[in-house]
Amino acid sequence: MPSCSWNQAGWHKAKDLQIPANISLLPLPPRSPELNPVENVWQYMRDNWLSNRVFTSYTNILDHCADAWKRLANQPWTIMSIGLRDWVYRS
Template sequence: MQRVQDDITLMLLPPRSPELNPVENVRQFMRDNWLSNRIFKDYDDIVDQSCRAWNSLVDQPWKIMSIGLSDWAHP
């Protein structure tokens, strides 16, 4: 563990731990719902489709909240 200040300790998250990193759940949701099972024409198409998926998700704040919720995080 790396010390930052006397009262703060940095702890690195292990890789592939979606339960500790809710952003991984958001990425997986986007893949499952908008970005999987398709062939992209080129890099720009990947970026365009990813932006479209992101904008679709941002239009649903309740969905983002439900994806990020973890039973263990809320007693």
């Protein structure tokens, strides 16, 4: 049975969420971003394309973020290596 994790943020606690019978939700402990692979994706984008910059406007920030996301989306193996967690797989 596939599992999915979430970080228990307030906006992730929808009362009307329909969870399929073949999916198990696994709540992550509070304040543990290292357990959430997407946090590492954002860190990778900051480290490689978004840090050490002066943004001129909100639109400029959005443009840079969109560009970083497109660059990363064109590197599926990088995304896989960033998000891979050996402990996720069960034998």
